[in-house]
Amino acid sequence: MPNTNSCPPSVLVVASSFYTAALEPPFLNSLGPRTAEVSLSSIPYNQLHTFLLDPGSAIPEDTPARVVLFLRLEDLIRFELAAGTQGRTAEEAGVLAFRKRSEEFLEVLGRVARLRLAVFMCPSGRGAYDLKFLGNGLRVAEHKIMAELRRQQRHLVIPWTEFEAARMPENCFNPSGDRLGHVPFSPAGLKRVAEFVLAQWERLPVTVLAKRAESTSSALEQFLATLETEIRTAPLAPEDEQQAVNVVRHTTHFVNLPNRKWMEGGIQAMAADRPGGEAWAIRVRDRFGDYGVSGAVTFGMEENVMRVGLLFLSCPVLGRQVEHAVLGWLANVAEQRGAEWIEVPFIAGRDNQVMLKFFKALSREPASGGDQLFRLRVEGLSERAVRQAPCPAIAGTILNSLQVDAVPLSV
Amino acid sequence: MTQCPMTIEDKIRDYIFRQYPALQVKGLGDLDPLAGVLDSLAVLGVVGFIEPEFSVELSASDLTDENFETIASIARLVEKLSASSVK
Numbered sequence: 001m002p003n004t005n006s007c008p009p010s011v012l013v014v015a016s017s018f019y020t021a022a023l024e025p026p027f028l029n030s031l032g033p034r035t036a037e038v039s040l041s042s043i044p045y046n047q048l049h050t051f052l053l054d055p056g057s058a059i060p061e062d063t064p065a066r067v068v069l070f071l072r073l074e075d076l077i078r079f080e081l082a083a084g085t086q087g088r089t090a091e092e093a094g095v096l097a098f099r100k101r102s103e104e105f106l107e108v109l110g111r112v113a114r115l116r117l118a119v120f121m122c123p124s125g126r127g128a129y130d131l132k133f134l135g136n137g138l139r140v141a142e143h144k145i146m147a148e149l150r151r152q153q154r155h156l157v158i159p160w161t162e163f164e165a166a167r168m169p170e171n172c173f174n175p176s177g178d179r180l181g182h183v184p185f186s187p188a189g190l191k192r193v194a195e196f197v198l199a200q201w202e203r204l205p206v207t208v209l210a211k212r213a214e215s216t217s218s219a220l221e222q223f224l225a226t227l228e229t230e231i232r233t234a235p236l237a238p239e240d241e242q243q244a245v246n247v248v249r250h251t252t253h254f255v256n257l258p259n260r261k262w263m264e265g266g267i268q269a270m271a272a273d274r275p276g277g278e279a280w281a282i283r284v285r286d287r288f289g290d291y292g293v294s295g296a297v298t299f300g301m302e303e304n305v306m307r308v309g310l311l312f313l314s315c316p317v318l319g320r321q322v323e324h325a326v327l328g329w330l331a332n333v334a335e336q337r338g339a340e341w342i343e344v345p346f347i348a349g350r351d352n353q354v355m356l357k358f359f360k361a362l363s364r365e366p367a368s369g370g371d372q373l374f375r376l377r378v379e380g381l382s383e384r385a386v387r388q389a390p391c392p393a394i395a396g397t398i399l400n401s402l403q404v405d406a407v408p409l410s411v
Numbered sequence: 412m413t414q415c416p417m418t419i420e421d422k423i424r425d426y427i428f429r430q431y432p433a434l435q436v437k438g439l440g441d442l443d444p445l446a447g448v449l450d451s452l453a454v455l456g457v458v459g460f461i462e463p464e465f466s467v468e469l470s471a472s473d474l475t476d477e478n479f480e481t482i483a484s485i486a487r488l489v490e491k492l493s494a495s496s497v498k
Contacts, residue, residue, distance in 0.1 A: 022452050176462045177455035180471055187430055187456040249471065261472050350451055 011065040013058055015043035015051060017075035017122075019182040021351070026187075026194035044354065045075065045182075046253050046315040049108050053220035054390065055115050061211050066204040067115055068197055072122035072184060073141055074131055076101035079316060081129040082179075082250050091133040098134055100289040102141035109148050111219040114212075116205035117155040120163075120197065121146065128179035156205050163196055221391045227286040229320050229398050233329060234405035236279035236296055241267055243293040244281055247314045254295075254323060254358070255312035258349030267296055270309045274300025277309070282326055284317040291317055297330060299342075306334040306378075308344045321395035323358060324385045328399040331381035342376045361388055419465065419486040426460045427482075441483040446476075454479050461485070467492035 012031070014023045020042045027040055041058050043051045048069075051058055059065040074081065077098045085094040124138045125131045131138060149155045172189035185193060197204075212218070236244060245262045252258060271279035282295035295313035299306050308330075313323055334342050344359060346352075362384055363374040382399070389395035417425070420441050427448070428435045434448065449457065457479070458469055467489055478488045 022455075025452065171459075174455060174459035176458040176469065180458060180469065180474060181451070181455045183452065183455050186459055187453065190452075 009064070010038050011041055011059055011063055012038050013041045013043060013051075013065055013067040014070070015045075015048055015067065016070035017045055017048065017072050018070070018078075018178075018184055020044055020070075022181075022183040022185070022190060023070065023194065026190045027198070029191070030194040030198045044253065044351070046318045046354070049105075049223070050220060050319040050390070052108055052112050052115065053223050054218050055207065056209055056212065056218075057390075059207065059209050061209050063208070065207045065209070066118065066201070067207055068118045068120060068204065070120045070122055070193075071145070072124055072127075073098075073102065073138055073145075074124040074127065074129065074134075075182075076105060078182065079247070079250060079314060083246050085129075085133055094133060095135075095137060097289060098137055098141070102137075102144070104288040106141075106144055106148055108223065109145065111223055112152070113219050114207070114209055116207045117149070118158060118197070118200075118204045119149055119155060120158045120193075121160055122184065123160045126173045126175075127184045128175045154205065156203065158197075158200075163193070166196055168192060221394065224321060224391050224394045227288075227320060229284065229286045229322065229394075230401060230403070231322060231325055231329070231398060232283045232403045232405060233280050233326075234283075236267060236271075236281045238268070240281045240293050241265060244296045247293060247295070248310070248312050251295075251312045251314050252349065252351040253315055253354040254318055255310075255349070255352055256308070256344055256346045256355060257310055257312075258347060258352050267298060267310060271298035271300070274298075274307060274309060275302065276300050282313065284320075284322055286320065294322075295326065297326075299330075301337050301339060304338065304340040306330075306337065306339040306342045308342060311344060318354065321389045321391060321398055324389035324395040325398040325402055327358075327362070327385040328382040328395070329402050329404070331376075331378055331385060334378045335382075339378050342378060342381070344374045344376070346372060346374055358388075419489050420482050422464060423457070423461065423482050423485050423489075426457065426464075430456060439482065441486075442481050445479060445481055449479060457485065461489055465489045465493060467496060 012027070014020060014027055016023060021044075024040065024042050028035065031038055031040065043058060055067070077094060080094045080097050085091050121142065124142075146157050149157050169188040169192050171186045172192065173184060174186040174189065177183040177186070242264055244267055245264055248255065248262050248267070267279050271277035277298060277300040279296060279298045281293050282297065284291045284294040291314070294317045297311045298309035300309070313326065330342065346356065346359065348356065359374040362381070363376050386392050386395045386399055424439055427439060430453070431448065454474060458474070462468060469492065473488060478484055
């Protein structure tokens with residue numbers, strides 16, 4: 001019987017711990033004529049936890065979905081690796097961060113209730129970074145994750161050795177692409193991976209999400225409620241500038257001015273460009289660790305408008321309602337300073353649609369220039385930002401407990 | 412008969428042809444624009460080729476449209492990076 005629904009009758013969801021969009025073209029090519037029956041959806045890596053715990057955000061109810069998760073454990077400490085792990089202190093910090101993040105990932109996996117996954121275990125240590133400092137930590141974490149997946153008895157684990165045995169191309173890896181674009185595979189590798197996975201279509205577990213009762217709290221809500229997320233903001237100290245610059249250089253999803261070359265002093269300089277300009281550092285921590293300076297904002301006040309220069313939050317803190325609480329805080333600052341509007345310039349980049357979507361949902365009236373400048377009415381903005389969060393009660397708690405240090409934290 | 416050694420441009424072109432065999436039919440000159448041929452992912456593939464091939468290391472700031480505009484501009488970037496790495 002022909003399908004009368006405009007939606008294809010099944011979904012292939014591709015998620016990964018690295019730059020997921022790189023998997024889209026090879027999967028679409030490999031799907032070929034099947035795209036009439038199968039729609040492809042990809043989950044950005046910074047939304048992986050959110051998706052695993054709340055798959056309804058990407059999979060329509062009552063639609064058969066095959067979910068393939070490409071998991072490479074070193075990506076759990078992607079930012080630490082990019083910042084450098086030379087020297088004993090940095091190595092120890094890297095080991096600690098890896099331990100905490102793998103614990104967190106295991107906890108997320110343990111809470112996955114509605115999905116059946118095909119998990120493709122990608123090998124660590126074949127990308128841009130030397131992981132010797134992690135010792136056998138990688139192997140142990142990999143073992144624990146595979147054990148958890150098998151314990152749940154509804155997932156399929158595809159070990160890398162299976163792929164290797166199935167004519168893996170010689171030039172499969174791309175350390176340069178990993179370092180510069182978070183894409184660990186070469187074009188040939190990506191193509192072969194997609195072909196390999198799709199050749200096993202019948203083997204991939206199928207998820208069908210049934211409608212969930214409104215009153216039932218999701219696994220995501222339960223997880224976020226246990227995170228104990230804390231945000232601290234303080235004027236950006238010169239000592240924090242280097243860290244903030246390092247973070248913004250590696251931030252692609254939640255940043256309003258992507259593709260800029262940021263040099264040390266650049267954030268302070270941007271603030272100084274505006275009359276009465278200020279630069280603030282945003283620090284985030286939760287029970288899995290301290291993420292340190294995870295974002296920054298610069299702004300100046302002109303009459304009744306708070307004009308934002310730069311605003312960014314690093315990928316590891318997204319999806320924890322941090323973005324909603326930070327905007328709530330910024331709205332409160334604007335209100336205290338007598339502003340009626342906040343203006344945020346926005347330049348579209350390769351990956352910052354996450355931020356675009358965030359502001360589009362909040363901005364009822366984008367100013368001239370369309371998406372190039374968002375105008376947000378300050379009145380009620382803090383509440384709106386919180387209400388827009390997937391779990392508003394938790395975002396509200398984070399905002400209410402947000403600490404503002406009048407002096408730089410590192411003083 | 413002696414064979415001319417491949418230039419940087421030739422090697423880059425050879426890599427691109429291997430990745431996109433269809434381009435071989437049309438040909439690709441040193442100054443032909445690569446816009447529409449190389450998207451951002453393909454650029455990472457080119458970087459993955461040129462770094463080990465020419466023993467250079469690119470930084471994120473080298474991934475500009477100008478540097479990847481043509482085969483000639485990629486070759487110039489390789490030459491610049493090679494020169495700075497031997498100083």
